[in-house]
Amino acid sequence: MAGKLYLVPTPIGNLKDITLRALEVLESVDIIAAEDTRQSLKLLNHFNIKKILISYHKFNELGKSEDIIRQVKEGKNIAIISDAGTPGISDPGSVIVSKCIEQNIEFVVLPGATAITTALVYSGLDTTKFIFRGFLPRENKERKPIIDDLINRSETLIFYEAPHRLLSTLEFLYENIGNRKISMCRELTKLYEEIIRLTLEQAIEYYKQNSPRGEYVLVIEGKSKxxxxxxxxxxxxxxxxxxxxxxxxxxxxxxxxxxxxxxxxxxxxxxxxxxxxxxx
Known part of the structure:
Protein backbone atom coordinates (compact mmCIF):
# COMPACT_ATOMS: atom_id res chain seq x y z
CA MET A 1 0.00 0.00 0.00
CA ALA A 2 1.40 3.37 -1.03
CA GLY A 3 2.07 6.11 1.46
CA LYS A 4 1.25 9.76 1.12
CA LEU A 5 3.21 12.94 0.44
CA TYR A 6 2.49 16.15 2.37
CA LEU A 7 3.62 19.70 1.59
CA VAL A 8 3.66 21.44 4.95
CA PRO A 9 4.05 25.23 5.40
CA THR A 10 6.22 26.38 8.28
CA PRO A 11 6.24 29.76 10.08
CA ILE A 12 7.94 32.65 8.28
CA GLY A 13 9.22 33.98 11.59
CA ASN A 14 7.06 33.54 14.65
CA LEU A 15 6.95 29.84 15.57
CA LYS A 16 3.47 30.30 17.06
CA ASP A 17 2.13 30.66 13.51
CA ILE A 18 2.43 26.94 12.82
CA THR A 19 -0.96 25.25 12.53
CA LEU A 20 -2.23 22.38 14.65
CA ARG A 21 -2.70 20.37 11.47
CA ALA A 22 0.91 20.97 10.40
CA LEU A 23 2.14 19.71 13.77
CA GLU A 24 -0.13 16.68 13.50
CA VAL A 25 1.26 15.78 10.08
CA LEU A 26 4.89 16.33 11.09
CA GLU A 27 4.38 14.07 14.12
CA SER A 28 2.72 11.33 12.04
CA VAL A 29 5.00 11.00 8.97
CA ASP A 30 7.94 8.63 8.66
CA ILE A 31 10.33 11.11 7.03
CA ILE A 32 10.62 14.90 6.77
CA ALA A 33 12.36 16.33 3.69
CA ALA A 34 13.73 19.76 4.59
CA GLU A 35 15.28 22.57 2.58
CA ASP A 36 17.88 23.11 5.31
CA THR A 37 18.01 20.29 7.86
CA ARG A 38 19.85 22.43 10.41
CA GLN A 39 17.25 25.19 10.24
CA SER A 40 14.36 22.73 10.29
CA LEU A 41 15.84 20.92 13.29
CA LYS A 42 15.38 24.08 15.36
CA LEU A 43 11.66 24.09 14.50
CA LEU A 44 11.21 20.37 15.16
CA ASN A 45 13.11 20.52 18.44
CA HIS A 46 10.96 23.44 19.57
CA PHE A 47 7.87 21.26 19.20
CA ASN A 48 9.66 18.11 20.39
CA ILE A 49 9.23 16.27 17.09
CA LYS A 50 11.78 13.52 16.44
CA LYS A 51 11.84 12.28 12.85
CA ILE A 52 14.24 11.15 10.15
CA LEU A 53 15.38 14.30 8.33
CA ILE A 54 16.58 14.26 4.72
CA SER A 55 17.82 17.15 2.59
CA TYR A 56 15.57 18.49 -0.20
CA HIS A 57 16.70 21.77 -1.76
CA LYS A 58 16.91 23.48 -5.15
CA PHE A 59 20.27 21.90 -5.98
CA ASN A 60 19.11 18.28 -5.52
CA GLU A 61 15.37 18.75 -6.16
CA LEU A 62 15.23 16.90 -9.50
CA GLY A 63 16.97 13.72 -8.38
CA LYS A 64 15.63 13.74 -4.82
CA SER A 65 12.03 14.05 -6.03
CA GLU A 66 12.27 10.67 -7.73
CA ASP A 67 13.74 9.11 -4.59
CA ILE A 68 10.97 10.55 -2.40
CA ILE A 69 8.26 9.35 -4.79
CA ARG A 70 9.83 5.87 -4.79
CA GLN A 71 9.65 5.76 -1.00
CA VAL A 72 6.03 6.97 -1.02
CA LYS A 73 5.18 4.16 -3.46
CA GLU A 74 6.82 1.74 -1.02
CA GLY A 75 4.49 2.91 1.75
CA LYS A 76 6.35 5.75 3.46
CA ASN A 77 4.54 8.90 4.53
CA ILE A 78 6.76 11.90 3.82
CA ALA A 79 6.41 15.62 4.59
CA ILE A 80 8.23 18.33 2.64
CA ILE A 81 9.01 21.59 4.42
CA SER A 82 11.05 24.66 3.47
CA ASP A 83 13.05 26.98 5.71
CA ALA A 84 10.00 29.20 6.06
CA GLY A 85 6.66 29.54 4.31
CA THR A 86 4.94 27.25 1.83
CA PRO A 87 6.89 24.69 -0.23
CA GLY A 88 6.61 25.49 -3.93
CA ILE A 89 6.37 29.26 -3.43
CA SER A 90 9.90 30.54 -4.15
CA ASP A 91 11.06 27.34 -2.45
CA PRO A 92 11.47 23.70 -3.57
CA GLY A 93 8.17 21.85 -4.04
CA SER A 94 6.77 22.54 -7.48
CA VAL A 95 8.98 19.90 -9.16
CA ILE A 96 7.74 17.05 -6.98
CA VAL A 97 4.13 18.19 -7.33
CA SER A 98 4.45 17.95 -11.12
CA LYS A 99 5.99 14.49 -10.85
CA CYS A 100 3.24 13.31 -8.48
CA ILE A 101 0.57 14.46 -10.92
CA GLU A 102 2.35 12.74 -13.82
CA GLN A 103 2.67 9.47 -11.88
CA ASN A 104 -0.75 9.65 -10.21
CA ILE A 105 0.76 9.81 -6.72
CA GLU A 106 -1.51 11.14 -3.98
CA PHE A 107 -0.27 14.27 -2.23
CA VAL A 108 -1.74 16.80 0.21
CA VAL A 109 -0.97 20.53 0.38
CA LEU A 110 -1.62 22.12 3.76
CA PRO A 111 -2.56 25.81 4.06
CA GLY A 112 -0.31 27.99 6.14
CA ALA A 113 2.12 30.85 6.42
CA THR A 114 3.25 32.82 3.40
CA ALA A 115 4.84 36.25 3.29
CA ILE A 116 2.94 37.21 0.12
CA THR A 117 -0.55 37.68 1.56
CA THR A 118 0.74 39.06 4.86
CA ALA A 119 2.67 41.82 3.07
CA LEU A 120 -0.14 42.50 0.61
CA VAL A 121 -2.68 43.20 3.35
CA TYR A 122 -0.13 45.27 5.30
CA SER A 123 0.53 47.43 2.21
CA GLY A 124 -2.91 49.00 2.02
CA LEU A 125 -2.73 48.69 -1.78
CA ASP A 126 -5.27 46.93 -4.02
CA THR A 127 -5.77 43.35 -2.79
CA THR A 128 -8.38 42.33 -5.38
CA LYS A 129 -5.75 41.46 -7.98
CA PHE A 130 -1.99 41.05 -7.72
CA ILE A 131 1.03 39.51 -9.45
CA PHE A 132 3.77 37.76 -7.47
CA ARG A 133 7.15 37.38 -9.19
CA GLY A 134 9.40 36.25 -6.32
CA PHE A 135 13.04 37.34 -6.57
CA LEU A 136 14.04 39.31 -9.65
CA PRO A 137 17.21 38.12 -11.43
CA ARG A 138 20.47 39.78 -10.43
CA GLU A 139 21.39 41.21 -13.83
CA ASN A 140 19.47 44.12 -15.35
CA LYS A 141 19.51 42.47 -18.78
CA GLU A 142 17.66 39.48 -17.29
CA ARG A 143 15.14 41.40 -15.20
CA LYS A 144 14.39 44.08 -17.82
CA PRO A 145 12.10 41.79 -19.90
CA ILE A 146 10.20 40.82 -16.72
CA ILE A 147 9.54 44.45 -15.80
CA ASP A 148 8.70 45.37 -19.39
CA ASP A 149 6.00 42.70 -19.22
CA LEU A 150 4.63 44.14 -15.95
CA ILE A 151 4.98 47.88 -16.50
CA ASN A 152 1.48 48.39 -17.93
CA ARG A 153 -0.31 45.96 -15.61
CA SER A 154 -2.87 47.40 -13.19
CA GLU A 155 -2.39 44.58 -10.66
CA THR A 156 -0.44 45.17 -7.45
CA LEU A 157 3.10 43.81 -7.90
CA ILE A 158 4.88 41.72 -5.26
CA PHE A 159 8.58 40.83 -5.14
CA TYR A 160 10.97 39.31 -2.62
CA GLU A 161 14.39 40.86 -2.09
CA ALA A 162 17.51 40.30 0.00
CA PRO A 163 19.03 43.23 1.95
CA HIS A 164 22.31 43.37 -0.02
CA ARG A 165 20.41 43.79 -3.31
CA LEU A 166 17.57 46.01 -2.08
CA LEU A 167 18.89 49.44 -3.07
CA SER A 168 19.91 48.42 -6.60
CA THR A 169 16.51 46.77 -7.11
CA LEU A 170 14.66 49.89 -5.93
CA GLU A 171 16.73 52.04 -8.30
CA PHE A 172 16.05 49.63 -11.17
CA LEU A 173 12.30 49.69 -10.47
CA TYR A 174 12.21 53.49 -10.21
CA GLU A 175 14.04 53.86 -13.54
CA ASN A 176 11.71 51.43 -15.30
CA ILE A 177 8.22 51.86 -13.82
CA GLY A 178 8.38 55.37 -12.39
CA ASN A 179 7.66 56.78 -8.96
CA ARG A 180 4.91 54.48 -7.67
CA LYS A 181 3.78 53.80 -4.13
CA ILE A 182 5.64 50.94 -2.44
CA SER A 183 5.25 49.12 0.85
CA MET A 184 8.53 47.84 2.29
CA CYS A 185 7.74 44.84 4.51
CA ARG A 186 10.73 43.64 6.52
CA GLU A 187 11.18 40.62 8.81
CA LEU A 188 7.47 39.76 8.78
CA THR A 189 6.11 38.17 12.00
CA LYS A 190 9.55 38.46 13.65
CA LEU A 191 10.69 40.60 16.57
CA TYR A 192 11.88 43.47 14.36
CA GLU A 193 9.01 43.41 11.89
CA GLU A 194 8.77 46.75 10.09
CA ILE A 195 6.36 48.13 7.49
CA ILE A 196 7.34 51.34 5.68
CA ARG A 197 4.99 52.87 3.10
CA LEU A 198 6.72 55.27 0.71
CA THR A 199 7.13 56.09 -2.95
CA LEU A 200 9.97 54.41 -4.84
CA GLU A 201 11.88 57.70 -4.92
CA GLN A 202 11.49 58.12 -1.16
CA ALA A 203 12.47 54.50 -0.55
CA ILE A 204 15.73 54.97 -2.47
CA GLU A 205 16.63 58.02 -0.40
CA TYR A 206 15.65 56.24 2.83
CA TYR A 207 17.87 53.22 2.19
CA LYS A 208 20.78 55.38 1.12
CA GLN A 209 20.69 56.70 4.69
CA ASN A 210 19.63 53.47 6.45
CA SER A 211 21.30 50.13 5.75
CA PRO A 212 18.76 47.45 4.75
CA ARG A 213 18.51 44.55 7.19
CA GLY A 214 16.57 41.31 7.00
CA GLU A 215 14.45 39.84 4.23
CA TYR A 216 12.04 42.15 2.37
CA VAL A 217 8.74 41.81 0.59
CA LEU A 218 8.17 44.70 -1.84
CA VAL A 219 4.54 45.52 -2.61
CA ILE A 220 4.14 48.07 -5.40
CA GLU A 221 1.00 49.67 -6.75
CA GLY A 222 -0.04 48.68 -10.25
CA LYS A 223 -0.38 51.17 -13.08
CA SER A 224 -3.31 53.50 -12.45
CA LYS A 225 -6.29 53.63 -14.81
Missing amino acids: EAIDKDERAKWDSLTIEEHIQKYMDDGINKKDAMKLVAKDRNLPKSEIYKHSLKL
Whole structure:
Protein backbone atom coordinates (compact mmCIF):
# COMPACT_ATOMS: atom_id res chain seq x y z
CA MET A 1 0.00 0.00 0.00
CA ALA A 2 1.40 3.37 -1.03
CA GLY A 3 2.07 6.11 1.46
CA LYS A 4 1.25 9.76 1.12
CA LEU A 5 3.21 12.94 0.44
CA TYR A 6 2.49 16.15 2.37
CA LEU A 7 3.62 19.70 1.59
CA VAL A 8 3.66 21.44 4.95
CA PRO A 9 4.05 25.23 5.40
CA THR A 10 6.22 26.38 8.28
CA PRO A 11 6.24 29.76 10.08
CA ILE A 12 7.94 32.65 8.28
CA GLY A 13 9.22 33.98 11.59
CA ASN A 14 7.06 33.54 14.65
CA LEU A 15 6.95 29.84 15.57
CA LYS A 16 3.47 30.30 17.06
CA ASP A 17 2.13 30.66 13.51
CA ILE A 18 2.43 26.94 12.82
CA THR A 19 -0.96 25.25 12.53
CA LEU A 20 -2.23 22.38 14.65
CA ARG A 21 -2.70 20.37 11.47
CA ALA A 22 0.91 20.97 10.40
CA LEU A 23 2.14 19.71 13.77
CA GLU A 24 -0.13 16.68 13.50
CA VAL A 25 1.26 15.78 10.08
CA LEU A 26 4.89 16.33 11.09
CA GLU A 27 4.38 14.07 14.12
CA SER A 28 2.72 11.33 12.04
CA VAL A 29 5.00 11.00 8.97
CA ASP A 30 7.94 8.63 8.66
CA ILE A 31 10.33 11.11 7.03
CA ILE A 32 10.62 14.90 6.77
CA ALA A 33 12.36 16.33 3.69
CA ALA A 34 13.73 19.76 4.59
CA GLU A 35 15.28 22.57 2.58
CA ASP A 36 17.88 23.11 5.31
CA THR A 37 18.01 20.29 7.86
CA ARG A 38 19.85 22.43 10.41
CA GLN A 39 17.25 25.19 10.24
CA SER A 40 14.36 22.73 10.29
CA LEU A 41 15.84 20.92 13.29
CA LYS A 42 15.38 24.08 15.36
CA LEU A 43 11.66 24.09 14.50
CA LEU A 44 11.21 20.37 15.16
CA ASN A 45 13.11 20.52 18.44
CA HIS A 46 10.96 23.44 19.57
CA PHE A 47 7.87 21.26 19.20
CA ASN A 48 9.66 18.11 20.39
CA ILE A 49 9.23 16.27 17.09
CA LYS A 50 11.78 13.52 16.44
CA LYS A 51 11.84 12.28 12.85
CA ILE A 52 14.24 11.15 10.15
CA LEU A 53 15.38 14.30 8.33
CA ILE A 54 16.58 14.26 4.72
CA SER A 55 17.82 17.15 2.59
CA TYR A 56 15.57 18.49 -0.20
CA HIS A 57 16.70 21.77 -1.76
CA LYS A 58 16.91 23.48 -5.15
CA PHE A 59 20.27 21.90 -5.98
CA ASN A 60 19.11 18.28 -5.52
CA GLU A 61 15.37 18.75 -6.16
CA LEU A 62 15.23 16.90 -9.50
CA GLY A 63 16.97 13.72 -8.38
CA LYS A 64 15.63 13.74 -4.82
CA SER A 65 12.03 14.05 -6.03
CA GLU A 66 12.27 10.67 -7.73
CA ASP A 67 13.74 9.11 -4.59
CA ILE A 68 10.97 10.55 -2.40
CA ILE A 69 8.26 9.35 -4.79
CA ARG A 70 9.83 5.87 -4.79
CA GLN A 71 9.65 5.76 -1.00
CA VAL A 72 6.03 6.97 -1.02
CA LYS A 73 5.18 4.16 -3.46
CA GLU A 74 6.82 1.74 -1.02
CA GLY A 75 4.49 2.91 1.75
CA LYS A 76 6.35 5.75 3.46
CA ASN A 77 4.54 8.90 4.53
CA ILE A 78 6.76 11.90 3.82
CA ALA A 79 6.41 15.62 4.59
CA ILE A 80 8.23 18.33 2.64
CA ILE A 81 9.01 21.59 4.42
CA SER A 82 11.05 24.66 3.47
CA ASP A 83 13.05 26.98 5.71
CA ALA A 84 10.00 29.20 6.06
CA GLY A 85 6.66 29.54 4.31
CA THR A 86 4.94 27.25 1.83
CA PRO A 87 6.89 24.69 -0.23
CA GLY A 88 6.61 25.49 -3.93
CA ILE A 89 6.37 29.26 -3.43
CA SER A 90 9.90 30.54 -4.15
CA ASP A 91 11.06 27.34 -2.45
CA PRO A 92 11.47 23.70 -3.57
CA GLY A 93 8.17 21.85 -4.04
CA SER A 94 6.77 22.54 -7.48
CA VAL A 95 8.98 19.90 -9.16
CA ILE A 96 7.74 17.05 -6.98
CA VAL A 97 4.13 18.19 -7.33
CA SER A 98 4.45 17.95 -11.12
CA LYS A 99 5.99 14.49 -10.85
CA CYS A 100 3.24 13.31 -8.48
CA ILE A 101 0.57 14.46 -10.92
CA GLU A 102 2.35 12.74 -13.82
CA GLN A 103 2.67 9.47 -11.88
CA ASN A 104 -0.75 9.65 -10.21
CA ILE A 105 0.76 9.81 -6.72
CA GLU A 106 -1.51 11.14 -3.98
CA PHE A 107 -0.27 14.27 -2.23
CA VAL A 108 -1.74 16.80 0.21
CA VAL A 109 -0.97 20.53 0.38
CA LEU A 110 -1.62 22.12 3.76
CA PRO A 111 -2.56 25.81 4.06
CA GLY A 112 -0.31 27.99 6.14
CA ALA A 113 2.12 30.85 6.42
CA THR A 114 3.25 32.82 3.40
CA ALA A 115 4.84 36.25 3.29
CA ILE A 116 2.94 37.21 0.12
CA THR A 117 -0.55 37.68 1.56
CA THR A 118 0.74 39.06 4.86
CA ALA A 119 2.67 41.82 3.07
CA LEU A 120 -0.14 42.50 0.61
CA VAL A 121 -2.68 43.20 3.35
CA TYR A 122 -0.13 45.27 5.30
CA SER A 123 0.53 47.43 2.21
CA GLY A 124 -2.91 49.00 2.02
CA LEU A 125 -2.73 48.69 -1.78
CA ASP A 126 -5.27 46.93 -4.02
CA THR A 127 -5.77 43.35 -2.79
CA THR A 128 -8.38 42.33 -5.38
CA LYS A 129 -5.75 41.46 -7.98
CA PHE A 130 -1.99 41.05 -7.72
CA ILE A 131 1.03 39.51 -9.45
CA PHE A 132 3.77 37.76 -7.47
CA ARG A 133 7.15 37.38 -9.19
CA GLY A 134 9.40 36.25 -6.32
CA PHE A 135 13.04 37.34 -6.57
CA LEU A 136 14.04 39.31 -9.65
CA PRO A 137 17.21 38.12 -11.43
CA ARG A 138 20.47 39.78 -10.43
CA GLU A 139 21.39 41.21 -13.83
CA ASN A 140 19.47 44.12 -15.35
CA LYS A 141 19.51 42.47 -18.78
CA GLU A 142 17.66 39.48 -17.29
CA ARG A 143 15.14 41.40 -15.20
CA LYS A 144 14.39 44.08 -17.82
CA PRO A 145 12.10 41.79 -19.90
CA ILE A 146 10.20 40.82 -16.72
CA ILE A 147 9.54 44.45 -15.80
CA ASP A 148 8.70 45.37 -19.39
CA ASP A 149 6.00 42.70 -19.22
CA LEU A 150 4.63 44.14 -15.95
CA ILE A 151 4.98 47.88 -16.50
CA ASN A 152 1.48 48.39 -17.93
CA ARG A 153 -0.31 45.96 -15.61
CA SER A 154 -2.87 47.40 -13.19
CA GLU A 155 -2.39 44.58 -10.66
CA THR A 156 -0.44 45.17 -7.45
CA LEU A 157 3.10 43.81 -7.90
CA ILE A 158 4.88 41.72 -5.26
CA PHE A 159 8.58 40.83 -5.14
CA TYR A 160 10.97 39.31 -2.62
CA GLU A 161 14.39 40.86 -2.09
CA ALA A 162 17.51 40.30 0.00
CA PRO A 163 19.03 43.23 1.95
CA HIS A 164 22.31 43.37 -0.02
CA ARG A 165 20.41 43.79 -3.31
CA LEU A 166 17.57 46.01 -2.08
CA LEU A 167 18.89 49.44 -3.07
CA SER A 168 19.91 48.42 -6.60
CA THR A 169 16.51 46.77 -7.11
CA LEU A 170 14.66 49.89 -5.93
CA GLU A 171 16.73 52.04 -8.30
CA PHE A 172 16.05 49.63 -11.17
CA LEU A 173 12.30 49.69 -10.47
CA TYR A 174 12.21 53.49 -10.21
CA GLU A 175 14.04 53.86 -13.54
CA ASN A 176 11.71 51.43 -15.30
CA ILE A 177 8.22 51.86 -13.82
CA GLY A 178 8.38 55.37 -12.39
CA ASN A 179 7.66 56.78 -8.96
CA ARG A 180 4.91 54.48 -7.67
CA LYS A 181 3.78 53.80 -4.13
CA ILE A 182 5.64 50.94 -2.44
CA SER A 183 5.25 49.12 0.85
CA MET A 184 8.53 47.84 2.29
CA CYS A 185 7.74 44.84 4.51
CA ARG A 186 10.73 43.64 6.52
CA GLU A 187 11.18 40.62 8.81
CA LEU A 188 7.47 39.76 8.78
CA THR A 189 6.11 38.17 12.00
CA LYS A 190 9.55 38.46 13.65
CA LEU A 191 10.69 40.60 16.57
CA TYR A 192 11.88 43.47 14.36
CA GLU A 193 9.01 43.41 11.89
CA GLU A 194 8.77 46.75 10.09
CA ILE A 195 6.36 48.13 7.49
CA ILE A 196 7.34 51.34 5.68
CA ARG A 197 4.99 52.87 3.10
CA LEU A 198 6.72 55.27 0.71
CA THR A 199 7.13 56.09 -2.95
CA LEU A 200 9.97 54.41 -4.84
CA GLU A 201 11.88 57.70 -4.92
CA GLN A 202 11.49 58.12 -1.16
CA ALA A 203 12.47 54.50 -0.55
CA ILE A 204 15.73 54.97 -2.47
CA GLU A 205 16.63 58.02 -0.40
CA TYR A 206 15.65 56.24 2.83
CA TYR A 207 17.87 53.22 2.19
CA LYS A 208 20.78 55.38 1.12
CA GLN A 209 20.69 56.70 4.69
CA ASN A 210 19.63 53.47 6.45
CA SER A 211 21.30 50.13 5.75
CA PRO A 212 18.76 47.45 4.75
CA ARG A 213 18.51 44.55 7.19
CA GLY A 214 16.57 41.31 7.00
CA GLU A 215 14.45 39.84 4.23
CA TYR A 216 12.04 42.15 2.37
CA VAL A 217 8.74 41.81 0.59
CA LEU A 218 8.17 44.70 -1.84
CA VAL A 219 4.54 45.52 -2.61
CA ILE A 220 4.14 48.07 -5.40
CA GLU A 221 1.00 49.67 -6.75
CA GLY A 222 -0.04 48.68 -10.25
CA LYS A 223 -0.38 51.17 -13.08
CA SER A 224 -3.31 53.50 -12.45
CA LYS A 225 -6.29 53.63 -14.81
CA GLU A 226 -5.54 57.29 -15.47
CA ALA A 227 -1.97 56.45 -16.56
CA ILE A 228 -3.19 53.56 -18.72
CA ASP A 229 -5.78 55.78 -20.41
CA LYS A 230 -3.21 58.53 -20.94
CA ASP A 231 -0.75 56.12 -22.56
CA GLU A 232 -3.53 54.68 -24.71
CA ARG A 233 -4.46 58.12 -25.96
CA ALA A 234 -0.83 58.95 -26.64
CA LYS A 235 -0.59 56.01 -29.04
CA TRP A 236 -3.04 57.75 -31.38
CA ASP A 237 -1.60 61.27 -31.13
CA SER A 238 0.71 60.65 -34.06
CA LEU A 239 -2.17 59.48 -36.28
CA THR A 240 -4.90 61.45 -37.96
CA ILE A 241 -8.44 60.19 -37.37
CA GLU A 242 -8.48 58.83 -40.92
CA GLU A 243 -5.22 56.92 -40.31
CA HIS A 244 -6.60 55.64 -37.02
CA ILE A 245 -9.70 54.23 -38.76
CA GLN A 246 -7.58 52.77 -41.53
CA LYS A 247 -5.30 51.06 -39.02
CA TYR A 248 -8.21 49.08 -37.58
CA MET A 249 -9.47 48.28 -41.07
CA ASP A 250 -6.01 47.00 -42.00
CA ASP A 251 -6.32 44.63 -39.05
CA GLY A 252 -9.43 43.11 -40.63
CA ILE A 253 -12.09 45.11 -38.77
CA ASN A 254 -14.97 46.42 -40.87
CA LYS A 255 -15.34 50.17 -41.31
CA LYS A 256 -18.40 50.55 -39.04
CA ASP A 257 -16.76 48.75 -36.12
CA ALA A 258 -13.47 50.54 -36.76
CA MET A 259 -15.28 53.88 -36.41
CA LYS A 260 -16.78 52.79 -33.07
CA LEU A 261 -13.35 51.78 -31.76
CA VAL A 262 -11.78 55.07 -32.83
CA ALA A 263 -14.57 57.02 -31.13
CA LYS A 264 -13.90 55.08 -27.93
CA ASP A 265 -10.10 55.43 -28.19
CA ARG A 266 -10.29 59.19 -28.70
CA ASN A 267 -13.32 59.84 -26.52
CA LEU A 268 -15.03 61.63 -29.41
CA PRO A 269 -18.65 61.53 -30.66
CA LYS A 270 -19.32 58.91 -33.34
CA SER A 271 -20.69 61.68 -35.58
CA GLU A 272 -17.28 63.36 -35.53
CA ILE A 273 -15.56 60.13 -36.52
CA TYR A 274 -18.13 59.54 -39.28
CA LYS A 275 -17.23 62.86 -40.93
CA HIS A 276 -13.59 61.83 -41.14
CA SER A 277 -14.47 58.35 -42.41
CA LEU A 278 -16.00 59.92 -45.52
CA LYS A 279 -12.53 60.97 -46.59
CA LEU A 280 -11.39 57.35 -46.82
